Amino acid sequence: MSQLRTVQVLGGGAGSSAHVSSLAAGLIARGVQVTVCAPAGAGRTHGLPATGARFVAVPRRSDPAAVAALRTACTGADIVHAHGLHAAVRARIALSGRGVPLVVTWHTRTHADGARGRLLRLLERRAARAAAVVLGTSWELVDRARRRGARDARLAPAAIPASRFAYAPDEGKARAELGAVGRPLLVSVAQHDHGTLLDAARGWRALDPVPLLAVAGEGPRTGALRRRIAAEGLPVVLTGADGIGELLAAADVAVLSGRGEGGPLLAQEALRLGVPLVAARADGVPELVGEAAELVPYGDADALAGAVVRLLGDPGRRERLADSGRAQAAGWPTEDDTVAHVLSVYDELAQQVTVY
Numbered sequence: 001m002s003q004l005r006t007v008q009v010l011g012g013g014a015g016s017s018a019h020v021s022s023l024a025a026g027l028i029a030r031g032v033q034v035t036v037c038a039p040a041g042a043g044r045t046h047g048l049p050a051t052g053a054r055f056v057a058v059p060r061r062s063d064p065a066a067v068a069a070l071r072t073a074c075t076g077a078d079i080v081h082a083h084g085l086h087a088a089v090r091a092r093i094a095l096s097g098r099g100v101p102l103v104v105t106w107h108t109r110t111h112a113d114g115a116r117g118r119l120l121r122l123l124e125r126r127a128a129r130a131a132a133v134v135l136g137t138s139w140e141l142v143d144r145a146r147r148r149g150a151r152d153a154r155l156a157p158a159a160i161p162a163s164r165f166a167y168a169p170d171e172g173k174a175r176a177e178l179g180a181v182g183r184p185l186l187v188s189v190a191q192h193d194h195g196t197l198l199d200a201a202r203g204w205r206a207l208d209p210v211p212l213l214a215v216a217g218e219g220p221r222t223g224a225l226r227r228r229i230a231a232e233g234l235p236v237v238l239t240g241a242d243g244i245g246e247l248l249a250a251a252d253v254a255v256l257s258g259r260g261e262g263g264p265l266l267a268q269e270a271l272r273l274g275v276p277l278v279a280a281r282a283d284g285v286p287e288l289v290g291e292a293a294e295l296v297p298y299g300d301a302d303a304l305a306g307a308v309v310r311l312l313g314d315p316g317r318r319e320r321l322a323d324s325g326r327a328q329a330a331g332w333p334t335e336d337d338t339v340a341h342v343l344s345v346y347d348e349l350a351q352q353v354t355v356y
Contacts, residue, residue: 003033004346007074008053009082009091010038011060016083016107018265019158019338025051026339032346037073062090070094079103079346085110085120088127095130101349103342104131105156106141108264108283124148132349135342137264138284154345159338174250178237183209184312187251187275189244189266190217193258194225196280196301200257201234203305204312210235211312213255216244244269251275253311253318257304259283267293268332271325276318278307292321292328 006027008020017038024034028051040057056073059066071094074080081103082091088104095102104127110120128134128148135156136142145153175181184207188197197215204211213236215225222238229236239247244266248254254270256279267285270277277293279285286295294311296303311318333341 003031004079004350005033005035005077006079006081006346007035007037007077009058009070009080009087010036011084011087016087016105019105019107020083021051022159022335023339023342024053026335027343028052030339030343032343035073035077037070058090060086060090062086062093066090067093074098074100078350081105081342081346082127082131083107085123085127088131089123092127092130101132101352102130103133103135103345103349104128105135105137105158106145107137107158109141109144109259121148128153133345135345138287140284140287156341156345157333157338159333159335171250174246178212178214178239178247180212180214180250184211184252185250186211186213186253186255186308187244187247188213188215188255188257190215190222193299196299196304197255197257198225198228198232198234198236199301200255200305200308201236202232203302204309205235207309207312211252211308212237214239214247214251216240216247245273248273248275253278253308255304255308256280256285257301259298264288268329272329274322274326276311276321277325278304278311280304289325290328292324294321 008024010016010020020036024036027034034053035056036053037056037058039060058070058073067090070090074094077100080091080095080100082088083105084107091102125148128145128150131150132152134145134150134153136145136153137156137158139155142153142155175185178185201213215236216239226238248269254266254275254277256266258280259282264284267277267279267288271289271292277289279289279293279295280298281295282298294307296307
């Protein structure tokens, strides 16, 4: 059989970028030819250039020029694998009229209400029905794909690349740079519904010493967040997109309040590092962490603040969560498991195309 040729279509989200970097490296090591189509600069933080994959810069748009560029990049591919809803929609259009199987991975659910919510549901239906196989990183996403009309939807947890932990953290240096010496350090990641997180920050502002919350990542509301933090004098600092691993390694508690692709990724990293986690019940996080985290209702700032305050006041509980987090993480699929599963799906689809 000739060398399998795959194209990975990436939207640029943190979780999917890390996953594609790991997947590309594993596939290439197994003799698969890999092209990655993504916005310029996407994946650099997650080591994508080091994988050896061919990279094609394709804007995260669905206009004719962007779709034409993606269609050209997919010429000659045996399998096209799109990561995320918008990447799947673009791949669907680019592959129109071609018999190339499309695999779609849903890393997280996109959340919106009103007209935008109705549009997203329409896009989900189109993406799910166009895919030969939809891979969901949680059962919630698998069920959602089936409700949207997927012909074949399967569970496919995505392992964190080992490179995410390939550093020698200097906890004292990280805390000093943030101004968290002699006070608890909380770490979160940019997600939807930062309002709940900042509301919760008011709840632990009365502690002595006052915890500092460091939020990693960038988003469209960064400017508004900075203004609110300054206006209310909240003990919160926005750190930008880099260095989440170092931040977590120095943290006393990891906090997830909202929804978004970075949430499950942060939860995985926190548990692997033995950092106690407080998280909202959203985006497959409960399924991921089991009993190894403090879970609170989504959107409940009082519950989130209370859980953080209780955890900071109970070193024994933090230690037990750290131990159970490492144990939970030890049972997750490895990178090799993830690559082998995806490759089995590719082989299955390639054989079907050969038969027909």
